[in-house]
Amino acid sequence: MNFNSLYSHAKLQMHLCMLFIISGGTNPERDRSIEMASNGNGNASVATGKGSGGRNGLPKIQTQKRQNAICHDDTAPTVKAQTIDELHSLQRKKSAPTTPLDGVQGAFANLTEEERHKQQLQSISASLASLTRETGPKLVRGDPARQSETPRVSHAPDHHFAPTFSASDSSLKFTHVLYNLSPAELYEQAIHYEKGSFITSSGALATLSGAKTGRSPKDKRVVRDETTEDELWWGKGSPNIEMDEHTFLVNRERAVDYLNSLDKVFVNDQFLNWDPENRIKVRIVSARAYHSLFMHNMCIRPTAEELENFGTPDFTIYNAGQFPCNRYTHYMTSSTSIDLNLGRREMVILGTQYAGEMKKGLFGVMHYLMPKRQILSLHSGCNMGKNGDVALFFGLSGTGKTTLSTDHNRYLIGDDEHCWSDKGVSNIEGGCYAKCIDLSREKEPDIWNAIKFGTVLENVVFDEHTREVDYLDKSVTENTRAAYPIEYIPNAKIPCVGPHPKNVILLACDAFGVLPPVSKLNLAQTMYHFISGYTALVAGTEEGVKEPRATFSACFGAAFIMLHPTKYAAMLASKMEKHGATGWLVNTGWSGGSYGSGSRMKLAYTRKIIDAIHSGKLLNANYKKTEVFGLEIPTEVEGVPSEILDPVNTWSDKKAYKETLLKLGGLFKNNFEVFVNHKIGKDDKLTQEIVSAGPKF
Numbered sequence: 001m002n003f004n005s006l007y008s009h010a011k012l013q014m015h016l017c018m019l020f021i022i023s024g025g026t027n028p029e030r031d032r033s034i035e036m037a038s039n040g041n042g043n044a045s046v047a048t049g050k051g052s053g054g055r056n057g058l059p060k061i062q063t064q065k066r067q068n069a070i071c072h073d074d075t076a077p078t079v080k081a082q083t084i085d086e087l088h089s090l091q092r093k094k095s096a097p098t099t100p101l102d103g104v105q106g107a108f109a110n111l112t113e114e115e116r117h118k119q120q121l122q123s124i125s126a127s128l129a130s131l132t133r134e135t136g137p138k139l140v141r142g143d144p145a146r147q148s149e150t151p152r153v154s155h156a157p158d159h160h161f162a163p164t165f166s167a168s169d170s171s172l173k174f175t176h177v178l179y180n181l182s183p184a185e186l187y188e189q190a191i192h193y194e195k196g197s198f199i200t201s202s203g204a205l206a207t208l209s210g211a212k213t214g215r216s217p218k219d220k221r222v223v224r225d226e227t228t229e230d231e232l233w234w235g236k237g238s239p240n241i242e243m244d245e246h247t248f249l250v251n252r253e254r255a256v257d258y259l260n261s262l263d264k265v266f267v268n269d270q271f272l273n274w275d276p277e278n279r280i281k282v283r284i285v286s287a288r289a290y291h292s293l294f295m296h297n298m299c300i301r302p303t304a305e306e307l308e309n310f311g312t313p314d315f316t317i318y319n320a321g322q323f324p325c326n327r328y329t330h331y332m333t334s335s336t337s338i339d340l341n342l343g344r345r346e347m348v349i350l351g352t353q354y355a356g357e358m359k360k361g362l363f364g365v366m367h368y369l370m371p372k373r374q375i376l377s378l379h380s381g382c383n384m385g386k387n388g389d390v391a392l393f394f395g396l397s398g399t400g401k402t403t404l405s406t407d408h409n410r411y412l413i414g415d416d417e418h419c420w421s422d423k424g425v426s427n428i429e430g431g432c433y434a435k436c437i438d439l440s441r442e443k444e445p446d447i448w449n450a451i452k453f454g455t456v457l458e459n460v461v462f463d464e465h466t467r468e469v470d471y472l473d474k475s476v477t478e479n480t481r482a483a484y485p486i487e488y489i490p491n492a493k494i495p496c497v498g499p500h501p502k503n504v505i506l507l508a509c510d511a512f513g514v515l516p517p518v519s520k521l522n523l524a525q526t527m528y529h530f531i532s533g534y535t536a537l538v539a540g541t542e543e544g545v546k547e548p549r550a551t552f553s554a555c556f557g558a559a560f561i562m563l564h565p566t567k568y569a570a571m572l573a574s575k576m577e578k579h580g581a582t583g584w585l586v587n588t589g590w591s592g593g594s595y596g597s598g599s600r601m602k603l604a605y606t607r608k609i610i611d612a613i614h615s616g617k618l619l620n621a622n623y624k625k626t627e628v629f630g631l632e633i634p635t636e637v638e639g640v641p642s643e644i645l646d647p648v649n650t651w652s653d654k655k656a657y658k659e660t661l662l663k664l665g666g667l668f669k670n671n672f673e674v675f676v677n678h679k680i681g682k683d684d685k686l687t688q689e690i691v692s693a694g695p696k697f
């Protein structure tokens with residue numbers, strides 16, 4: 001129902017009520033509306049059948065005198081309330097867990113609801129405990145501003161946990177915990193308390209992420225201790241900038257003190273990974289409703305039963321993003337620090353409110369935990385055809401993972417983070433995070449329709465009155481985003497798991513315009529391009545035409561991996577070999593010249609190419625080999641003009657094409673230098689094959 005019809009519906013209801021009051025009539029329709037207005041206390045329903053006034057012209061106003069000549073306001077029955085506050089309390093029913101008490105198992109079995117809430121608060125208080133004080137903060141559930149009207153808030157003294165004597169002001173105060181709020185509750189919190197939060201015309205919550213509108217990889221630090229020293233990838237090329245345990249604790253204390261100084265904090269208890277055997281319990285403590293709603297959408301949402309039995313989290317995020325880190329603290333090089341401590345299973349965020357840090361921070365954790373269990377973690381989208389054929393979509397930011405895995409003809413397993421275990425694939429997340437710059441209803445209908453109530457819209461620009469979003473507007477940032485639960489995509493596969501992949505599609509947005517729209521890769525080439533992790537986006541557009549800049553990011557996600565890239569590559573090679581998956585390289589970038597002279601590949605063509613991969617038609621097409629990169633390219637793809645399949649045809653300046661091709665080939669070679677002496681897999685044979693699968697000239 002749209003707003004207009006809602007409005008006219010409401011008007012109609014009012015009209016009917018008035019008519020009833022005026023005529024004292026007995027139309028059953030009217031009686032029903034009165035019944036609703038009286039909250040089910042249906043004394044108003046008089047006899048049905050015969051109507052009185054209203055049939056012949058206007059209804060008569062009844063002016064008959066009442067007893068004592070006092071006008072009673074009682075044509076409708078009164079609600080069961082004596083006061084306005086009581087009336088308001090009738091509006092909201094108390095939420096109850098859906099599990100009957102005797103169905104609860106584990107640590108929380110046989111506890112009353114009160115006791116379970118107490119345990120939950122105790123666990124959260126422990127999470128928020130300072131490391132230098134004896135106890136955690138005093139906690140109470142619910143919004144402090146709503147205490148008198150929120151039934152879930154308990155004033156009972158046994159609901160907070162405090163030392164028997166208080167040595168500091170901070171331990172005297174209460175912190176209110178807003179625990180796993182629903183989207184509706186989080187909307188209210190955001191709109192009430194967070195500047196820059198608005199409801200858009202489609203019902204999404206528009207918000208601003210503050211000064212940072214993207215991740216800050218240079219401020220991501222990982223604690224180097226005896227364990228991680230040997231296990232993780234350190235040094236040149238690694239995303240893991242080291243910090244020591246002590247500095248981590250200093251930042252942790254800073255974040256915890258900040259959070260405890262607030263009137264209220266948001267706590268989300270959720271899951272990662274749809275594979276039940278490898279599910280990870282995460283707790284996110286944050287200061288903004290925006291952050292809580294973002295994670296509500298992005299992580300897997302527990303059922304009421306699962307939440308009742310949640311227990312202690314496996315990993316905790318302290319998001320104090322509004323608060324900067326202290327430049328006097330060792331290692332700090334800016335006001336932003338995103339700190340990961342694998343030993344403590346904790347992450348601290350200071351100085352950035354960009355919500356993607358939480359999402360990708362947890363992804364980093366999975367890139368550590370899963371390979372330990374022989375499970376490969378992947379920066380990829382994933383979908384499945386009607387026949388159960390699974391495809392993975394690798395690619396750096398903006399290359400098309402979300403766009404191409406969201407396919408109306410296939411089931412969406414996930415758009416960004418997956419695991420590949422012996423059983424098949426599983427999504428790590430419970431939601432999608434789509435780029436929305438230039439989003440159009442025609443080209444990406446499923447993403448467009450997912451931007452509705454519950455969806456977080458970051459940094460978009462909208463009309464201040466109609467609240468229509470202008471997806472073309474880059475005033476705040478080019479990195480505008482929508483975060484929505486995966487079930488907002490109509491053909492999402494729930495639970496988000498699938499069998500072993502049949503196709504592994506490597507996406508590159510080649511702004512140089514020399515890579516073919518599609519090529520079929522052998523295993524060595526797949527590994528070469530997987531380790532290279534190439535894309536070339538164009539930097540800013542504001543200062544006129546810019547040179548494309550090549551980006552190489554190992555495993556198509558060097559910012560998130562924890563181990564050396566060859567570890568992941570070796571796992572991918574053995575899984576692809578074992579399950580007979582075919583590798584493909586798809587250029588979603590430029591055609592007809594580099595950025596500036598050519599144009600971006602039409603999404604419609606890329607979709608046709610992807611269709612042909614899924615259907616199996618492309619596997620058996622006719623192929624020819626390109627020079628320099630030695631890529632096998634098809635001569636025909638249904639629905640795609642054949643001349644664009646070999647990029648040389650689309651360039652009018654053939655000399656410029658060759659120069660650009662060689663230039664890109666050189667960049668690939670340079671980048672791969674650091675990997676040539678690394679063994680990949682069990683034997684040197686594959687390593688040699690991979691090294692020689694690169695460009696030759």
Ligand SMILES: Nc1ncnc2c1ncn2[C@@H]1O[C@H](COP(=O)(O)OP(=O)(O)OP(=O)(O)O)[C@@H](O)[C@H]1O
Pocket residue numbers: 395396397398399400401402403404415416433434435436437588589600601602603604606
């Ligand atoms: N031919 C094309 N193929 C794919 N995407 C295209 C194409 N042409 C334009 N686009 C646009 O490029 C963008 C691809 O972004 P997408 O959200 O899919 O990136 P992503 O790989 O999921 O990145 P991230 O990891 O940052 O989420 C979309 O805005 C899409 O509309």
Ligand SMILES: O=C([O-])CC(=O)C(=O)O
Pocket residue numbers: 214215356357359360396397416433
């Ligand atoms: O993490 C982000 O902010 C966006 C994203 O998905 C990526 O960069 O791969």
Ligand SMILES: [Ca+2]
Pocket residue numbers: 401402403415416433434435
């Ligand atoms: Ca994406």
Ligand SMILES: [Mn+2]
Pocket residue numbers: 379397416
């Ligand atoms: Mn991503």
